[in-house]
Amino acid sequence: MMRLIAYALFGIGIIAAIVGGAKLPAKQVEYLQQIRPFDVKLAAVEAELKTVDQVKSLEETKASLTKSRDELGGQVEFLKEINEFDVKIADVDADLRSIDQLSAAEVKSLKETKASLTKSRAAVGGWPPEKKGERFSNAIPVFCVGVGIAIVGIVLWRNDIRDRRVAPQAEQAEGELPDTEARTTAADTAPGYIISVQQAIETLMSMMNKASHQELLDEVDKVLSEHVTPFVELRERLIEEMGLSRAAPIMLYMASGERLLNRAWSAEADGYRHESVDAIDEAAGSFQEALQEMEGRNED
Amino acid sequence: MSTENTGGDSVRLGDVAENMGAAYRELTVAAVVLGVIQGVVLNLAFVYAALKLGFSIGGSTVAAIMGYTLLRGVMGVGTMVENNINQTIASGINTAGTGVVFTVPALYLLRANGMEFSFHIGPLILGGIAGAILGTMVIVPLRKQMIEMDRLRFPSGIATSTIIRAGSSGKEKAILLAVGFAISALWKLVLGSGLLDSPSMVETSGFGITEEELHFNFHIIPSYFAPVVYLSLMNLAAGLLAGRGGLAFFAGGALSWWVIAPMSVGMGWTAAAPETAVDGFIYSNMLRPLGIGVLVGGALMGVVTSSPAIRSAFSSLARASKTSGSGRGREELSLTTLMVGTVAGMAIFLIASMMTPGITPTQAVLSTLVGTVWLALAALIVAQATGLTDISPMSGMSLISVTIMLVLLQGNVAGAMVVGVAVCVAIGQAADMMQDLKTGFMIGARPIKQQMVQMATTWIGVLVALGAIYLLWHAGDGGTGGFGEGTALPAPQGGALAGVIESINSGQVPIDKYATGAVVGGLLGAAPQAGLGVLIGLAMYLPFSITLGYGIGCFLQMGIQKTFGRSFCENRLVPFAAGLIVGEALMGIGGAAYSIFSRGG
Known part of the structure; x- marks a missing residue:
């Protein structure tokens, strides 16, 4: 019974402490709300820029395939292999066409936008706060109560273990239990x-x-x-x-x-x-x- | 290295040649040379793969298989304990590279991004070597505690020992290992190829697979319940090996995502989150930083509660016990050796710090002392987490290292990174050493021999990895910019660490979460249940999809044990699960290689 109470108190205390610790400080929430529009715009810009990497990778593949193909050029017996390369190159070309390729000016503009957004995001003030107390949320009392309950749970748990360890020895020593009946x-x-x-x-x-x-x-x-x-x-x-x-x-x-x-x-x-x-x-x-x-x- | 086969007579005993009178081959020249060669090759390959893909892979299983093939198959002389030495060296050198490649690229990237500071390669080399020595020194005394007292599972260590023993364990176990291997490798191949990916189905019905994860929200279960499971058979196998012992890890994940997350949403604490990414908000702003704190607090309290056993291990070292008194020599490195090694490691650490531009002598002493203490604690955390679950929270530990050091060194990035490299290399070494010692325990190796070779060779990995990174960076246009965003080597981990350093410098460290998490971890660590703090902290720190897959493995093992008995689990489930781990690991390496070559390497 004591063990069950100890488990329950320990569990409740730990959950309360984690919940209390999980809440974000008000100032941080305010700050996160302020920077959210910047994050949304940045994500959009990065998604567009990603296509540049895709195009670059496809062009590299195409160049590598073309090079391998050219190395076989002029040898009639390798016409079949050349044809295979042509098919692969055509596939890469199709992939390249399916991507909205950005012009150099557009890429430059996107990179500038990204830099500007990053700078503006960094300029948003409010976090970390100047007062150290504001770094913690108002759920800290819940956290403290949880810690207290969990400590009580641990003490009871450990006491129960100690009692179980001592009990049979004590009973035997006091002659309450004969050796044969001892647990x-x-x-x-x-x-x-x-x-x-x-x-x-x-x-x-x-x-x-x-x-x-x-x-x-x-x-x-x-x-x-x-x-x-x-x-x-x-x-x-x-x-x-x-x-x-x-x-x-x-x-x-x-x-x-x-x-x-x-x-x-x-x-x-x-x-x-x-x-x-x-x-x-x-x-x-x-x-x-x-x-x-x-x-x-x-x-x- | 005096145990080379001196060529005693050989007679047949049943179906096995009896090497009469020949010394049992263990620490041999062949094992050391092969281990070093394999370690260097694996290190170079995985450094490149980590810069390209953002993750690295342990090399123990590969080294064990190659060791078996070369030592026994080609040279015809290898023994199991000799292969264990080969695999210990190879994985030690390889793992040292992981610690370097996750940290050093950040320095190059930060400077390329316009941050003004100077750094030299010399202090980084010394910092890495110090980390390699200290990582081994601090973890050796804990072998008895973790492997012999707590009996931590170290699933990859078990998998490696199963491979080493496969040839002699009987046909049935070898078949089970092979079946597990084939299923897992095939499954990884299918998953990695994207054949099963159905993003449109996930979008329309809320059920389906994307990026190796099964989504099952059915548009009914909210995202903050994390209805996603990672379809890795390696992860499942780690749970299969852990069984009941891994349940606390699953419970930590369930507590985080089925209790804490819904409560936070219910109480309106996630108002600042974008509607479509409430789960991501909870994870990155609440659970993950809290989890890091819980890990640290749990490990610290674990040291306190385990102190009687640790004292016992230390006194056994101090007595230079021979364990059984048969006069066959020491089983572990002596306490004197460990102390000399620790002092030497700290001295190298101090020299590295003093060589760093902008660091005063006082700061150098402080960073050496604090760095060593933190390194020991982080090594303990990572070794314990690896032993319990096979998962290493390396990035979280590097984050804390860099945070502590940036505060201590007043924003000196190069100085903080010397400590960061040392800590990252050290924690990698600690986890790797313990995995290998577990393998050694399972096959009966002498721990002292493994400890000696790890200590003697692991620094090679630091040099190889730093050399590779230096060359790759200077291979870029104009002798610079060889990796990073927009290049063929995006270096995702280095980029992430660079981002973290920038946010630490602007004061955005979630101190409240670390502090409250550490208190909770301390409470969990004080409970009379070994490893509770580390397990729950790790579960909060990781995405739930991993914890859930692992938990399913634990429940499966419990069900199988209840139905078929313990002997079935030991003799059949263990080799099968080991096969699952090895299959996915090897296919992962193959996938990484394919990915690199298909992208034009």
Whole structure:
């Protein structure tokens, strides 16, 4: 229940804060309204000028095609190819005709208009405002209230996590719950997972001398997917229960072992069995360190 | 580079040759040389494409495929981790070019437009190199946090690892990868050709496709609900790989366009908008600037809330841990190396700033310090966003960099741009390094080797890209004006940044939106849900058509997992989705090349 309230407060607070922050200051709105006519005119001028680029690009294509065609000139056997170029050039010409081509004077005039509009647009005053307070909208109180609500939500959320972490331990310590009835926590189950990884690695080691290439690859895959991945999936609960600083070293040792198993797989696939053996041996060391760390933390 | 195959005996073990006693090939001369060559070629091609078309493309998948072909197919020696080194180098050099080509052309264009200032190429080169070094240095300590703790998906990293493993993962996975690739490439080809475009239908019925987007307003749904979906299968595949973890991103988009936008219209806050472009008004004046603020605030708070894990990663570096104690050496660059690299990067940064005309020594020190801090934060934001969604908010981060620096350096454009180049290169490196480290994690590479080669070679990309831009500009009539509006190379990103610089100089920065957005981002980042601030900020910052397509992918994955189980998703959906990503990426490159040549290159 507490978690739900925390989620709701956090969500409402964040939405309110974003909405409050999103509104534009009045002075900026005024400024944007003033420059809008300039932007509309500029867009129109730029659209017209774009045709100049289109024409330029088409003319370049035509020149390139003509050049390639001319290089074939005089050779009867290439008449067919020449004809193909002619067809392509005719297509480009058709495209060129379909565009309202601007004269040099018109282009010059458009560029001048664009420069003048840009200058006038830049001359529009009012933004940024001289008073710093006017840089923020009048929805800032909404933003502040939203921030406050979200902070309350986070505090409740974190408290709920802490209570869940402490509750089973406290109940056990006070003898309210016998060991057998205590809620199963990730910290309780994690050592079992690590031990299962170690057992799977022992099996893997025992088959190294007689296993075929494919059998070994399959077995490493199996250790990763059936024994390591379940521990990886436990990590969020583990962090929640133990806290990040206590859970981090355990997870880092486990990840290191996982990477070494990946190395064993790659080395085996590449045909370096001895490297594969070394990597598995090294991985076993990492998992052992994870287990020691885990047991040490649980004893704390 | 001591792991060249020394030629141990080879015996057959099943259907695979066993290289008995030979060291496992990882960091080899062949991988480095091939990576550098591929990186330089991709860098030149994509710099040109970015000037022509306005976008760039990551080169990891291309490099992985070429690496496989050349190392294993031609030389007959390549291993997966060796190919990972090749692909790390190639994409690092290529990505450095992206950071340069999105920023430096703005300087040339601004001066051509009549703005009076002087700049030299030297400080830009040094700024770019500093960015390349610092981008790698600041992100390396976060590998454990992002990849091993938060388990961020990095969809392109997964796609690259799927390609690298394709030959050995079994026939079924290879077929699924190929099917995904073929569908996506074909779909991209059809979409890009404009065959499905129906602008008149969109106008008359409110339904149809234009410019790779499906419009479905039916003249009933108002434009401010953003009834448009981007028909990219790559985008959908990123959602398929993210699944439930990507839902917050979709929720951020839905909140923006189905709650905030209609509320704003309902309350009459969009009165200044042209009637036909209310959605564009809401996006550019409200949601996008707010989103940038949310991204920054969310990432900052993310650093605070993740500090125990980051501390743990740092202490592990400080102990120079060998992770498993088997005596096989360091797994990550040591803290000392990182500190020396950071100091060296900052020193180069300082020299670049001091060489810039009009910058005082105090301003140079200030811009180095502030620039480095901002660069680290921006790198974190971009790496996290890429890890969560495969989308990089690079332009938003460059915008903030230039804004901060123009204020700090009192309008000195050249000085601000030195920092801008450094930040852009750095954030590109950070995201790229993390993608490659994810690939490395999936195939079991040693992170230290990837980190070393990235640090050692990425600066080459800065030199290549700056050289290309310099040459192209001076290839214009009279030795100037080789790119920009009205030329064969319109340089759209450079033009946009030039426009932003002009508006910053006239004081038109939406400070209110950045500030309120940062507070909201801070709150989201403080929630006990990793990455919430960055995901929602990114969703506000991007057009909803992208977020919607991604969200559909997330829902599809959840449905498939519920119906067929987790194993089906891991073994079948992942290679298929990886194929979708690679297919569109390669067809995108082909499309860009075609576009360049068909316009007379």
